[in-house]
Amino acid sequence: MRMKLTFIIFLSALIVLGNSDPHCGYEACPKIDPKLFTVHLVPHTHDDVGWVRTVDDYYYGGNGVRGIFEGVVNELMINETRKFIWVETAYFWKWWSETKKDDLKENVKKLVANGQLELTGGAWSMNDEAVNHYQSTIDQFTWGFRRLSDVFGDCGRPHVGWQIDPFGHSRETASLMAQLGFDGLFFGRLDRDDKAHRTETKTMEMIWRGSKNLGEESDLFTGALSEGYTAPRGFCFDIYCPEHVSEDNYKEKVVKFVQIAKRQADMYRSNNVIWTMGADFAYTVAKRWYSNLDVLIRHVNEVSHKTGVAVAYSTPSCYLQALNAENRTWPVKEDDFFPYASEKHTYWTGYFTSRPNLKKFERDGNNLLQVCKQMHAITSSGESDDLNSLREAMCILQHHDAITGTEKQHVADDYAHILSRAISRCDTSTSQLLKLLTKKVDSQDTLIFSRCPTLNQSECSVSEESNTFVVTIYNPLAKKVNKFVRLPAPRDNGFTVTDLSTGKTLQVQFVPIPRSVEAIPVRLGKAKHELIFEAVDLPPLGFKSFHVSYQGRSRRRVLRDTNKQETDISNEILTISFDDESHLIESISVNGKKTKLTQELMFYKSGKASLGLRASGAYIFRPDPNTPFAIATDKVKINSYKGPHVEEVHQVFSDWASQIVRLYKGASHVEVEWLVGPIPTDDHVGKEVISRFTTKIDSKRNFVTDSNSREYLNRTRNFRETWQADILEPVAANYYPITSAISIEDEETKLAVLTDRAQGGGSIADGTLELMVHRRLVNDDNYGVSEVLNERQMGVGMFARGRHLVLVGSPTSNVTAQERTLVQQEMVLPPVLYFSPTTLSAEEWKAKYQTEFSGVKMELPENVHLLTLEPRKDGKILLRFEHIMEKSDDLRLSRASEFSIQDLFEAKVQKVTEMTLGANQILSSSRRFKWNEDKFTSGTKNDQDRTAPERNVIQSSDNFKVILYPMQIRTFVVEF
Structure with a gap:
């Protein structure tokens, strides 16, 4: 009898899952009785992309992510009402690209298509919100979305942000998630005093104003989870938890369940509440969770007509849909959630600085990633494994226990190794692309372009050991910049620097390297001086080359003590x-x-x-x-x-x-x-x-x-x-x-x-x-x-x-305007130096190689930044343009700016499609939930004008003109 029943259930699951019509997203949500208080059980696992174990160890090791994922998939196939959310695309893609289990892959596709397995968040990792740069956050969501779309199409598009473990939450994250097209965001960590106040005033869920410049398009419904991201006490069913639900104890479990649900009803405004049924690396034995949850759901619902409490397997998006359907009003928040304190004397503000070298390495990695992407796009080289390796390494570094410096030392070393190895691969590609761009005549020479990654400690083997070399300086900004170049030099005079694009000999200066720098233990360089020259008018998205040669010592020294x-x-x-x-x-x-x-x-x-x-x-x-x-x-x-x-x-x-x-x-x-x-x-x-x-x-x-x-x-x-x-x-x-x-x-x-x-x-x-x-x-x-x-x-x-x-x-x-420009030019996307040892004179090099190049025909306006230029797999180009000023920054630069996409490029633009920020949905098809605000919170200081900035229609008749307003980012897929 038992075997027959199991077969019938399994057959029923196959029939449902075999339906080819997708019912993913909101269509797959459970039916909610509005007369009952409904508990939405959200089975999930929080799988850190590195922390006390490395990324690979978490995936392959004992009780690892690979086993968790496969175990969950198998359990979902048994019962069509079961649900699960998956968050970290890094681990999903690792499984998808490595597994040989084609039948399991097909089951995963079916489970996503029918809404049982819901992809939530969708970024490569669950990024930190305190120390990440917005460009890297956008990139890691974009790449996660891309991989999900590659496999699942539109059913792979997440609807909700899921930031359950970061240690505080930034307003800019809310703005970005709204622009990604999310309907809402849920997070787990909230300052203890803030939480006490919000539970008392029923303001744990709110409308978060993500921007004072972008109006309602940056507003995001946001919910703080009552239990962080773990199950309420007594309802954890993992292997390390002693709890269980059986025919012997289900009555007392139901009573406790209803008590907790009603207590939470006093903390929230709606007739729905969310329970996070999981924890760190939960579901190592998925069967244990689901067998207990099945029993619990059945018995709670048996008495729901008496208790007024119902329960269902659900997802964050389904819970959000239920809240939206109630058509209630919600409070408004305009600031952020920093700093976060978990106890009266315990402020999570140390990680803002922890591991400063890793934080700087990540910032440098972003600069090199943009250069690598730009060069692949400019040369029409398409995507490459080298480029994608750096994309993924940078995405991993955004994880809230990576860039934060809150991991074990061997894990920090592993992060650095992952990023270093990926940078090296992209450097190889960049060198080849520079050879292509500098090539003037057919030749089979062995020209190389290499970086000196330890210039920050005044060390570069090429400048220290070569009497003659060329420095090719690439500018990743879409406007001309000037740069004072500092190179470690073995001598304090006798060098000549020539701007190869003009033939002019440049003035140089020598400054001694401080003894404290010379004493850095890992510094291998022997240089005692730095040679300084000014590189002017570095072309936008392009390069200039400079010839440096030692001519012998001279009597005159530029340096003056x-x-x-x-x-x-x-x-x-x-x-x-x-x-x-x-x-x-x-x-x-x-x-x-x-x-x-x-x-x-x-x-x-x-x-x-x-x-x-x-x-x-x-x-x-x-x-x-x-x-x-x-x-x-x-x-x-x-x-x-x-x-x-x-x-x-x-x-x-x-x-x-x-x-x-x-x-x-x-x-x-x-x-x-x-x-x-x-x-x-x-x-x-x-x-x-x-x-x-x-x-x-x-x-x-x-x-x-x-x-x-x-x-x-x-x-x-x-x-x-x-x-x-x-x-x-x-x-x-x-x-x-x-x-x-x-x-x-x-x-x-x-x-x-x-x-x-x-x-x-x-x-x-x-x-x-x-x-x-x-x-x-x-x-x-x-x-x-x-x-x-x-x-x-x-x-x-x-x-x-x-x-x-x-x-x-x-x-x-104009100090504020200077800040924004300097941050870009000096701190985030400074020019990158590539070195080429040579025996050629300046004249010989100029005759043989291209010494100046720009990837665009014109500079962008002063207040506009080309945030993204990267190739897509279909031969198209992804572009993002950003207005870098706020409304109040500068009388002149805070005005709207306009330019033409066609005027930027030599190639004929055939089609431009505007996308949501994550480039996974056509903007015109994006329909986010609408929410009602509490009357007493409207008209607050950030509420002078909540109208979103206009978006002009991008069309070929006006050369694809773009108009940008303060702080606006617009994302386009361009076909040439």
Whole structure:
């Protein structure tokens, strides 16, 4: 009898799954009785793309993702009412591309088509939201969507964002997800006080305003999950949980289930609630989950007419549809969810800085990925395995335990290896494409284009060992840029640099490499000087080549050492003065107007664990005491150097902390290049190093930070917009993620500091800004890593080197516009240098090779950025254009801008199709849910105009003209 029943159930499943008509998406949702309170059970597994084990170990290892996925698929095939959501496309694609089980593949397709297996989120990994750059976030969603579309077509298009584990949530993420076409977003982690307030006021679900510039098209329904992302206590059915539902205990289980459901009904507004039935790497034995859930569902529904509570297998999108169908009103949120505190003294603000070198490596990887994509598109080379490997490596790095620095050390090493290997592959492709673009005559020579990946530590084998070489500089921006090039040189004179496009000999300058840089243990270079020249008018999406040759020593030296009385440095715009006693910066003058400003490297002592207090760790920042200590115990040692290109002061704070303060010719900003490490821990105290800027600016507790390098958010010290803040950690509670910029201002002066990677920072006292640049700890914060954040290299603590760009001006000047331009040109997409050793003279090289090239016919307008230029598998091109200003940034540059796609390219444009941001849906076919706002929350400060910016119709009759409004991104598939 049992065998016969099993056969009938299996046959029924086959009949349903064999239906060729797709019922995916909202059509596959369970029918909900509006008279009952319905619990939506969402079976899921949260599978980190690396954390305490590597990506491959999580996939292939014991209780691994491969087994989880296949086990779930087999269980779904048994019962057509069962559902499951899959989130991490990285793991799905790994399974799909490697498995030989064709029958299982077909079952997966059927399960997606009938809505039992729903793809949620859809990105390659579940990205962090604090330290990611928006370009990388868009890329990793785009690539995840692409792979899902390749396999499942339209049924592979996710409808809902699923950010259940990131440690705080950014407003820009909400904006991007709305533009991706999502109907809603659900997340798991919420500040403990915020959660207490929201559960009390029934505001756990809301309409999140993702942008103050884009109107309603950036609004996103957002829900905070009551249990994080695990099942309520007593209803976990994984192998590590003792719970089960049987014929012996089902009555008490039903009673408890109804009690929890009704308690949650008091926290939410609707007649529906969502239960996340899973956990980290759950469903290693999927049968155990489903057999218990089947019994639970059956018995709860048997008495639903008495309890008023029903239950069904569901998905986040089905739950969202049920909420939308109720046609209720919802509260509005306009700020973000940073910083996140899980306990009164526990602020997750340390990871904003953790593993600073990995954060910088990821930022560099994004730049090289854009270059690789652009060159493949410009040369009509299509996609390649080399390009796709870098795409996937960068997607992995976006994971919320990767770029955050919150993984074990061997996993961080694995991430770096994955990215390094992928960059190397794309470098090989880029070298071949550069050979194609520079080729002027037929030849079979062995010309190579190689990068020097350790230029940041003044090291490059080509420039140090070759008497003659060519530097080809590629500009990934769609507008001309200038760049001061710094190359390690074995000698301090005798070099000639020729601009091969004009034949002009360029002026050079030599500056000594600081001894602190020479002492970096992993530095292999022997150069003691840097050769500096200016590369002007680097063509948009193109390159220029420069010939460098050693002509023998000359008597004249461009470098000029200055004595201690001549430490002030200046250019045509700025003057930086240094204090005679401390040798710290004393003031910055802009066009003669002096601003008092002091900057120094300092450190916090890391708090240790004690009763009720957690230690500073990879996630947590908790200084003890809350006052930073000066690194320099005496006056700072300084040397200054002046020449035609740059004036700079080298400062040494201690044997483990130094920096260079620079002013380039014509620059309106100051560059501060810091070097920290190895941070000493001989006293068994962790240290968290900051760069602090102190001014007389009356900032009144207010400061501004960027959100994922896009829009700016106003911050107020010791204040939360949603609830009455009770701040017990005055430093950690006022740290925010700084992906690119932080600033303070009053009526007369504005100070802005730009970063070359994500860092934690804040304004801990009026008139001050600080950014945490490095941290080395001696304790773990006990949040799962079970390892101290103590990075080492060559037997000593890790060195980190980076740059801050400092801008000072009046609030009415164009400082904000300068910030946005500088972030692009200097910090995110700077020109990339390729080196070619040669025996050819400048004249011979110019006769043999193309020395200048641009991939576009014209520059884009000043306020427009070409965000994406990449090949698609069908021979088409994916383009994204972005207006980089906000409405309030600049009177001139914040206006709408227009240009023609056809005017950009030589080739004839045949067709342009506008897509949603993720390029997986034609924009005109996108129909998102509409939501009603609470009346008392409308008309708030960000609600002056919620009308979305216009989108002009892209048509051939006007050469495919595009109009962009502030902060607008438009995505196109172009056919030539």
